Amino acid sequence: MKEEKKPIPPKFNIYWIYGGIIIVLLGLSLFGGNDWQTVSKTNISNFEKYLNNGDVSEVIVIRNKSSVRVTLSAEALKKSEHQAVVATNFLGQENIRGPHYQFEVGSLELFEEKLEKARNNGIIFRLEFITVENRWLDTLIGFLPIIIIIGVWIFLMRRMSGGGAGGPGGQIFNIGKSKAKLFDKNTDVKVTFKDVAGLEGAKEEIQEIVDFLKNPQKYTILGGKIPKGALLVGAPGTGKTLLAKAVAGEAKVPFFSLSGSDFVEMFVGVGASRVRDLFKQAKDKSPSIIFIDEIDAIGRARGKSNITGSNDERENTLNQLLTEMDGFGTNTNVIVIAATNRADVLDKALMRAGRFDRQIYVDLPDLNERKEIFKVHLKPLKTIKSLDIDFLAKQTPGFSGADIANVCNESALIAARKDRKSVGKQDFLDAVDRIIGGLEKKNKIITPEEKETIAYHEAGHAIVSWLLEHAAPLVKVTIVPRGQSLGAAWYLPEERQIVRTEQMLDEMCAALGGRAAEKIIFNKISTGALSDLEKVTRQAKAMVSIYGLNDTLGNITFYDSSGQTDYNFSKPYSEETAQIIDKEISKIIEKQYSRAIKLLKNSKDKLKQLAERLLEKEVIFKDDLENILGKRTYKTNEEKIEEAKVLKEKK
Numbered sequence: 001m002k003e004e005k006k007p008i009p010p011k012f013n014i015y016w017i018y019g020g021i022i023i024v025l026l027g028l029s030l031f032g033g034n035d036w037q038t039v040s041k042t043n044i045s046n047f048e049k050y051l052n053n054g055d056v057s058e059v060i061v062i063r064n065k066s067s068v069r070v071t072l073s074a075e076a077l078k079k080s081e082h083q084a085v086v087a088t089n090f091l092g093q094e095n096i097r098g099p100h101y102q103f104e105v106g107s108l109e110l111f112e113e114k115l116e117k118a119r120n121n122g123i124i125f126r127l128e129f130i131t132v133e134n135r136w137l138d139t140l141i142g143f144l145p146i147i148i149i150i151g152v153w154i155f156l157m158r159r160m161s162g163g164g165a166g167g168p169g170g171q172i173f174n175i176g177k178s179k180a181k182l183f184d185k186n187t188d189v190k191v192t193f194k195d196v197a198g199l200e201g202a203k204e205e206i207q208e209i210v211d212f213l214k215n216p217q218k219y220t221i222l223g224g225k226i227p228k229g230a231l232l233v234g235a236p237g238t239g240k241t242l243l244a245k246a247v248a249g250e251a252k253v254p255f256f257s258l259s260g261s262d263f264v265e266m267f268v269g270v271g272a273s274r275v276r277d278l279f280k281q282a283k284d285k286s287p288s289i290i291f292i293d294e295i296d297a298i299g300r301a302r303g304k305s306n307i308t309g310s311n312d313e314r315e316n317t318l319n320q321l322l323t324e325m326d327g328f329g330t331n332t333n334v335i336v337i338a339a340t341n342r343a344d345v346l347d348k349a350l351m352r353a354g355r356f357d358r359q360i361y362v363d364l365p366d367l368n369e370r371k372e373i374f375k376v377h378l379k380p381l382k383t384i385k386s387l388d389i390d391f392l393a394k395q396t397p398g399f400s401g402a403d404i405a406n407v408c409n410e411s412a413l414i415a416a417r418k419d420r421k422s423v424g425k426q427d428f429l430d431a432v433d434r435i436i437g438g439l440e441k442k443n444k445i446i447t448p449e450e451k452e453t454i455a456y457h458e459a460g461h462a463i464v465s466w467l468l469e470h471a472a473p474l475v476k477v478t479i480v481p482r483g484q485s486l487g488a489a490w491y492l493p494e495e496r497q498i499v500r501t502e503q504m505l506d507e508m509c510a511a512l513g514g515r516a517a518e519k520i521i522f523n524k525i526s527t528g529a530l531s532d533l534e535k536v537t538r539q540a541k542a543m544v545s546i547y548g549l550n551d552t553l554g555n556i557t558f559y560d561s562s563g564q565t566d567y568n569f570s571k572p573y574s575e576e577t578a579q580i581i582d583k584e585i586s587k588i589i590e591k592q593y594s595r596a597i598k599l600l601k602n603s604k605d606k607l608k609q610l611a612e613r614l615l616e617k618e619v620i621f622k623d624d625l626e627n628i629l630g631k632r633t634y635k636t637n638e639e640k641i642e643e644a645k646v647l648k649e650k651k
Contacts, residue, residue, distance in 0.1 A: 039069065040085045042101040044111075050101075051118055051125070055082070058098065058126040059115065065132060066105055071098030181257050182281075191245040197376040198369030198401070199239055202360045205230065206243055209335060209358075210251045213287045227357035228325060229336040231295075233343040234362030237402030240339035243362070244291045247337065254285040260297030263317050271298065271317030279324040279334065286333035295338040301347045318347060325355045344561060364400055366495065367393050373401050377408040383423045392428055395475075397493050407431045433490070437482040444481045452615065453518060454479045454487040457528055459610040460517025461489040461510060463603055464596050466629055470506035473632070478619040486528060501549045508536045509592040509599075516596035517607060536592070540585045550584050553577075603629075 047070060050056050055076030060069040076082055077096065085100040105111045115127060196203055212219060212226045219226065232240040248255040256278065263271040282288045298317045325336055338356065340346065350356065365373055370393040378389070396404060410431035415423040446454070458477045465471040472491035479487040496503070515529040543549040546559045558572045571578065600607055609628055613620055626632075 039099055039102045042070075042103045044103055044105060047101065047103060048114070050076070051123060054123065055079070056123075056125045058128070060099065061108065061111070061127070061129045062132050063108065063129055066108060068103055068105055068111070069099035070101040070103075072100045182254060182285075190249065191242065192249045193246045195376060196239060196242055196246050197372035198365045199243065199362060200369075202232070202243060202362050203246075205358060205360050206247055206337075207250075209289075209337070210247055213251060213253045213289065213333075213335065216287070226333070227335065228354065229338065229356040230358040230360055231343070231351070231356040232337065232339040232360050232362055234341060235364060235400060236341050237400035238362045238364060239401045240341075240362050241293055242401070244293070244337060244339060247289060247291070251289060254282070254288040255291065256282055256288065257291045258293070260292055260294045260299065263298050264314065271313060272320035275317060275320040275324055282334045288334055290334060290336045292336065292338045294340060295350075296340045296342040296345055299338075299340070299346045299350050301345060318350070322347075322349055322355065364398060365404075367397075370396055370399065370404060373404045374408070377405050381408060381412050381423050382421070384425070387423075387425060387428075391425070395429065395432055395492065397495055403435065406435060410434055433482070436490075437485060437488050439482065441481040446481070446486070450486070451479065452611075453522065453526060454528065455611040455614040456517045456521050456607070457514035457526075458487045458489050459607055459614055460513040460515075460596070460600055462513075462610060462625060463607055463629065464513030464516070464599055465489070465491065465510035466625055466632060467599055467603070468506040468510055470500075470503040471510040472507070474622060474625060476619060476621045477614060477625075479614050480618050485531070501543070504539055504543060504549070505588075505592060508539055508589070509596050511536050512589070512593045512596045513600065516593060516600050517611075520597060520600050520604065521607070521611075536589055537585065540588045541581075543588065544581050544584045550588075552580060552584050 047056075047068070050070070050072070053076075055072050056070055057073040057076075058071035060071075062069065072082055072085070074096075077085075077100075082100070118125075119127075193203055193207060209227065209230055216226060232243060234240055244257065248257065258278070263274050278290065282290050298314055298321065300314070300318075302315045302318065336356070343351075343359070351359070371389055374389050374392050378387075392407075396407065399407070407428065408431075411423050411427040414430050414434070415427045418427075420427070458479055462474055462477045465474055472493040475490040475492050477487075477489045482488060511532045512529075514532055515525055518525050518528075544553060546557055548555045548557050560572070573581070606628055610620070610625070613624060613628070617624075
């Protein structure tokens, strides 16, 4: 037998009270007089007959409406011809007091003359002239100020409460209520840990937290305590929020989800009130999980850049959060999971053990993790059977999970644009190019001189990177404008855990190959090397002031991982040191520029040959470089790893 669902009573709404008050006031206004009495219609001929028979006791002339209301005498109401006007109205009362008849007159002056003649003939009746105002209009005008005041008040209260009409924080008087969305066993959350590809370490720790709440005795029986919080830290797009969605889908406990900005409000005390209400709801439904996305909105370190006192409200909110997470009367059955990509700006009190016991770092996926992510996002796509996922993973170094999802979606759009029935390898390569470089602009107007300069510039990049050991392997070179660039050389950077000095110098030399080629061929330089110079300057500055790779300054760094120097007006080094840093940066860049010029002078013929092929084809690939320059003598990391595997198998 199926249990019958009990009807859910309608929720109380404050607007019902407003509506009831307005209806009562309108009712009193409309039915307060005698306008509700029934009045029969007649004409002037019948009126003259009633008047001459002595049946009329009162005549009321309404001047502004040219109408007349007639009241009959008590003797006349007993006559059979007038019985209809005494009928019971909708309130159950008989119309005895009148008026009983009503009719329209054409000319009031002629009608007044007839009444005077009747009086002169000895007929007795009461005559009155009145002006009737519009009752509805008067009522509306009377209540208009009240309606305006109520409307303005409702508008202001809705603005104070965040503007929403639904949810716990949207009603009037609920300004301090939490805006968290509740997910529980009755909520259909389809994301599970199976949908989270890669991130094995982070996923394992998150799964353990879910298991804490499902089987707490397994851990507490040994004397352990359930952790109070876990902080997900990582670059944008690495899957922090996706992990939280998986927790909501896997956990069999209530899951409260909201953003750090949901606590922020323009009114004093609202943020702290919402924190209290959030933890109160979570404790009432404990064991439960609270997920705060982008916690840096309220978790920034206190006392920084607080010149005007504008951060007081945010700091009050943070203080309340600290108290709720680890203070007197804290309920250990509530676990807080937070996510941020700015862990360096968070307050130290928020990061300590006892609040966020675990900090889970969600890094960019490596090669194997990118394969798993591609498998997840390729499921809904119609791809060719021969699609090589390993190849796609190798072509996307440094891509986050969100970037890979974007690549898969963009490839499907490109295939559909070309009227293909399935998504192929080239569609994915075009999608990667589209995301990295932007949209192709084949119709962009470029003069022959500019096109030749661009060709030599990109050929210079290609040759220098081909000749250097530690430069990234080249994939293709194009002089087709794409995005903001007029040409591009595509590389496949190796995935390194550490970077050595010679590797950084080779990359800088390859980046300066374009400007060096312009100098050798045209003996002129152009503004086309702006992005190259920006990249090189950033790398040289990092070598000198961050990584300690400069012999002059030695093993010293001015990098502050806590982020506190961002709020200081002074530099962490003296003016004398600043001059040394500037000189060393310039010295490194100029040395690599001279090195690039020397390499290209030795290969000037090949530079011209490659540039001519670029002008002819507009796009050249690795095979074209091998035909001109020969095979690359240096081995990539992947080739070295493969050789090591082969040697190991032989042994």
